[in-house]
Amino acid sequence: MSGFASLLSQFKETTAAAAASSSSSAGGGTGSKRSRSSFEQSSSSSQPHQLIRQKQSKIPSSSEHNYCYPSSTPIKTIYIACPASTETGGPEALHQLCHMINSGEYYFDDDTTDKKGDDDDVHDEFGRLITDKRSSSSSKQQVHKGKRQLKAFMLYLRERSSSSGNKTLVEQVFGDNRSSPRPSKYDKYNAPMMEHHFPPHHPPESTSNNGGEYSSDLVIWPEVWTHLIDSLQQPSEPAWNTTKYQSAIWWLSVNNNKGRFAPHQFINRQDILHLVQSSYARDHVLTKLTAHSGSDANKNSEQQQHVLTMTEFIPYTSSEFALSSTPTTTSKPTNSCKGNGSKENLVVYNPAKGMHWTDEIIRRACGKQAKTERDGSVSTGGGIRFCPIGKGPGGRERLTGEEVVELLKTAKVYIDFGPHPGMDRLPREACLAGCVVITNREGAANFDSDVPLPSEFKFAQFDVDKICSLIKECCSKHDEYAEKLDKYKSWILAQRVQMKACVDGMVNEVVTKRIGCVKKD
Numbered sequence: 001m002s003g004f005a006s007l008l009s010q011f012k013e014t015t016a017a018a019a020a021s022s023s024s025s026a027g028g029g030t031g032s033k034r035s036r037s038s039f040e041q042s043s044s045s046s047q048p049h050q051l052i053r054q055k056q057s058k059i060p061s062s063s064e065h066n067y068c069y070p071s072s073t074p075i076k077t078i079y080i081a082c083p084a085s086t087e088t089g090g091p092e093a094l095h096q097l098c099h100m101i102n103s104g105e106y107y108f109d110d111d112t113t114d115k116k117g118d119d120d121d122v123h124d125e126f127g128r129l130i131t132d133k134r135s136s137s138s139s140k141q142q143v144h145k146g147k148r149q150l151k152a153f154m155l156y157l158r159e160r161s162s163s164s165g166n167k168t169l170v171e172q173v174f175g176d177n178r179s180s181p182r183p184s185k186y187d188k189y190n191a192p193m194m195e196h197h198f199p200p201h202h203p204p205e206s207t208s209n210n211g212g213e214y215s216s217d218l219v220i221w222p223e224v225w226t227h228l229i230d231s232l233q234q235p236s237e238p239a240w241n242t243t244k245y246q247s248a249i250w251w252l253s254v255n256n257n258k259g260r261f262a263p264h265q266f267i268n269r270q271d272i273l274h275l276v277q278s279s280y281a282r283d284h285v286l287t288k289l290t291a292h293s294g295s296d297a298n299k300n301s302e303q304q305q306h307v308l309t310m311t312e313f314i315p316y317t318s319s320e321f322a323l324s325s326t327p328t329t330t331s332k333p334t335n336s337c338k339g340n341g342s343k344e345n346l347v348v349y350n351p352a353k354g355m356h357w358t359d360e361i362i363r364r365a366c367g368k369q370a371k372t373e374r375d376g377s378v379s380t381g382g383g384i385r386f387c388p389i390g391k392g393p394g395g396r397e398r399l400t401g402e403e404v405v406e407l408l409k410t411a412k413v414y415i416d417f418g419p420h421p422g423m424d425r426l427p428r429e430a431c432l433a434g435c436v437v438i439t440n441r442e443g444a445a446n447f448d449s450d451v452p453l454p455s456e457f458k459f460a461q462f463d464v465d466k467i468c469s470l471i472k473e474c475c476s477k478h479d480e481y482a483e484k485l486d487k488y489k490s491w492i493l494a495q496r497v498q499m500k501a502c503v504d505g506m507v508n509e510v511v512t513k514r515i516g517c518v519k520k521d
Contacts, residue, residue, distance in 0.1 A: 067271035069306060070246050074108060074514035076216040077151055079194060079245075081225060084156040084173035084181035089425045090222055090252050091186075093277070093312035094154070097220070097250070098191035100503045101152035108511050109147060150511060153194040155219065156181035159228065170231045172198060185401075188321055198232055199245055215243040218510060220275070223251045226261040229272070246510075248273035250310060251281035253422035255443065267292055270303075275310035275506065278423040280444035282307060308509060310502045313495035314428055320496075343434065344385070345475045346411040350426055351388035351395045353418025357440070357462055361415065362386045365468045384475055387411070389426070408433035412478045413471055417462070420445040427451060428492045436474040436481045437488070438467065452491055454484050 078101055082094045160169040173181040175193065182193060199217060221229055229247050249261070249272060266288035274289075276282040289303040315321045349358050362378050365386070371379045377387040388395025389404060399407065404426075408414065414430035420443030427437050437453060441460045444450040451458070459467060474481045 066268050069270050070214040072514060073214045073216060073246070075150070075218045075246065075510040076108065076148070077153070077200075077218070079153050079155040079198060079217060079219045080191075081155045081157055081219055081221045081228075084158050085179075085183065087183045087185060090224075091183075092315070093252055094220075094222060094250070095182075095186045095189045095191045096312050096315070096499065097310070097503070098152045098154055099189035100499055101150065101507075102190040102192075104500070104503055104507070106150040106507045106511065107147040108150060150507065152191070154182065154191050155194045155198055157225075157228075159225070168228070168231065170228060188315075199234060213244055214271070215245050217245040218248060218273075219245055220248045220250055223249055223253060223257045223261070223281075226257060226265075246273075247271065248275055250275040250277065251285060251422075252277045252312075254278075254281050254284045255419055255421035263288055263291065270306075272306075273506075273510065274307045276307060277311060278444045279447040279449040280420070281422060282309070283447070305509075308502070308506055310506065311423070311495055311499050313499055314425065314432065314492065317432065317493050318496040342410070343412050343478060344410055345383050347384060347386045347413040347415060347471055347475075348389050348407060348411040348430070348435070349386065349415050350418060351390050354416065354440070357417035358386075358415065360462075360464055361417075361467055361471075364464045365471065382472070384472065405429060405433060408435055411435050413438060413474050415439070415467075415471070416445075417442075417459075419443050420451070423450045431485050431489050432492060434482055436478065437485065438470060438474075452488050457484075 078098075080094050080098050082091050156173040158171045158173050160171065162169055172194075174195065175181055180193075182191075198219075199215070219229075219232065226249055229249075233244060251257070251274065266285070274285045276285055285307050286304060289307070290300050351358075365384065366378055377385050379385045387407070389399060389407060391397045391399055391403075408430050411430075411433070412435060414427065414435040415438045416424070416427055417440045420439070423444050427439065430437050436457065438457050439445045439451060439453065439459070440462065441458055445458065456470070
């Protein structure tokens with residue numbers, strides 16, 4: 001089944017499960033397909049792997065224990081859990097995070113090394129050198145004296161269900177000479193793969209603070225895998241280092257969690273750091289965290305400190321990745337919706353989301369004069385054509401990233417009346433390609449900080465006549481309407497810089513504030 005077809009069938013499951021999240025259990029749905037478009041089923045090609053954990057029932061449930069926030073154990077290594085062999089928006093964001101941590105050059109005091117240094121040196125709060133009184137020839141060698149760099153690694157995993165259905169198999173995937181769990185398109189990121197079995201075995205005194213409960217390893221989980229948070233923890237046996245690795249959830253969406261992280265877990269699992277990609281996700285997490293805090297201002301304030309913004313960016317908007325990420329136009333179009341790059345009276349949409357509303361818009365705009373093409377595009381009598389972002393019948397087959405951008409550059413309008421489970425990538429790419437973006441106010445689109453479009457392009461109520469009228473206006477006066485999205489475009493172009501600030505904030509929370517850091521003079 002193609003990617004878009006699977007998304008179409010899974011969308012109803014996603015919305016229904018999100019609506020029923022208050023009654024879902026923490027480990028529910030581990031055997032079902034994920035509906036998140038950015039975490040599609042991994043490639044079936046054979047790769048070396050390691051079975052890490054089998055039976056979730058061996059791990060104590062959250063309701064049996066209240067976990068405390070590991071505020072006194074500074075992080076030394078970060079591992080980012082990612083589906084193996086998967087090329088979609090979510091995994092790319094995870095690789096971006098790994099890259100930003102490693103390229104940020106964050107340092108912390110290392111108790112195992114000689115801390116002697118030059119008193120004339122000045123470092124920032126992350127241990128990076130600001131001024132150096134020594135000669136340039138010796139600077140590189142001595143700058144790291146007494147400090148160690150915070151490193152991040154990709155932890156490629158594959159989730160499977162056993163034949164009996166009552167076990168969750170979590171495999172760590174490694175590469176070999178024939179294949180790699182990391183798609184080649186992510187080679188541009190400074191995101192090395194964890195090449196050894198996780199968790200690494202350290203002497204207890206080197207992994208925790210004052211013999212504490214937690215190690216200095218942090219695992220960041222995508223929100224679709226919250227039911228696996230404890231799956232890598234080794235059993236409490238004398239042969240193992242039993243300190244618990246620390247965990248964070250990156251809420252790249254809300255709906256696609258499908259209620260796996262249940263309400264009681266927000267209360268009991270105070271050990272978890274929450275990273276939120278959108279204001280929609282922040283609102284969701286804070287609402288759940290403070291549900292039982294009432295008017296306890298101190299408790300609410302403490303919980304809010306453990307919810308950090310973590311955005312991502314469109315790679316080809318950054319000069320750092322311009323050469324390796326800029327989409328190119330193919331000489332031979334693979335879809336009849338595609339033209340020669342010049343703008344046409346073309347309206348594009350995602351066939352995986354909001355199709356009930358999109359179909360109604362197409363029926364009203366096209367009427368009895370509608371003509372359906374083999375590729376799924378529909379033409380109106382007035383010369384406007386609606387085309388799915390996909391290829392094949394009904395646009396059910398996925399396009400490559402380059403093909404998506406090529407199509408968007410041809411279109412004048414992009415419409416999105418889906419659930420907006422997070423700060424979606426397609427509306428941003430459509431704006432960058434010169435499309436006028438029209439949305440509803442569902443999910444993240446209801447937050448102007450997530451989708452900062454002028455209000456005239458966002459519909460709180462579905463009024464098909466007004467929407468069709470606006471589409472026609474945008475096609476006939478495209479340049480005039482496209483200029484109204486200039487601020488939105490500037491905001492998108494600034495997200496690479498914003499992500500750097502977000503990573504700074506996260507490092508400040510998990511390293512600098514936890515004693516094991518270099519303070520600014």
